[in-house]
Amino acid sequence: MQNKYIKRSHISEKKFREIIKYFSHDETSNKTAIYTGISRNTINKIFDKIRKRICFLSANSSKDSGEFELDESYFGAKRVRGKRGRGAAGKTPVFGLLKRDGKVFVEIVKNCTRAQLLPIIQGKILEGSTINTDGWKAYDGLVLNGYTHHRVFHSHNEFARGKCHVNGIESFWSYCKRRLAKFNGLTDDKFALHLKECEFRFNNRKLDLYTIICKTLHLILHS
Secondary structure, rough: OOOOOOOOOOHHHHHHHHHHHHHHHOOOHHHHHHHHOHHHHHHHHHHHHHHHHHHHHOOOOOOOOOOOEEEEEEEOOOOOOOOOOOOOOOOEEEEEEEEEOOEEOOOOOOOOOOOHHHHHHHHOOOOOOOOEEEEOHHHHHHHHHHHHHOOOOHOOOOOOOOOOHHHHHHHHHHHHHHHHHHOOOHHHHHHHHHHHHHHHHHHHHOHHHHHHHHHOOOOOEOO
């Protein structure tokens, strides 16, 4: 059967759907290669094509309104002794925003300054929305940008005040780090792909990932 997912492919559509199923079940490329009888290099290429499609869809998602939680997290090298402040030397800063009862969006940033974070906020969250953050100074002035802004101050041992908290986005960070730990280190380009895969899996955790991926990839991937 001609493969409608990858043009000019030697892999049949039936076999390709099998690969997608293993990807949707979060199997590693090693195990998928064993289960399907296809080389690990070929599986890795297909998995990366799927991840790149996920990245494309995430980057082109539209602005939304509602109530959001914003936070940053740091991935990679262990904290360097003597280095203090937001994050640590050798780590990769990632900014995330979570719509309550909705989806998360993450982006790798150079640093966690206001200059870096505000354009992302304004690009993804409509004015008039409610934003919950911790006390990080980069979030100063969000009210002047048209948002309702609530803060909790972790430095004062304040982690929740009624509905004001960032527990949802922090839960995502925990999920993300647990999942990425199994890869035992990723190059920068691979980390970006896997980060977006975490976003995708989290956003669709209550849905049938296999069906979603098949629809997403239809006539998109090219060998």
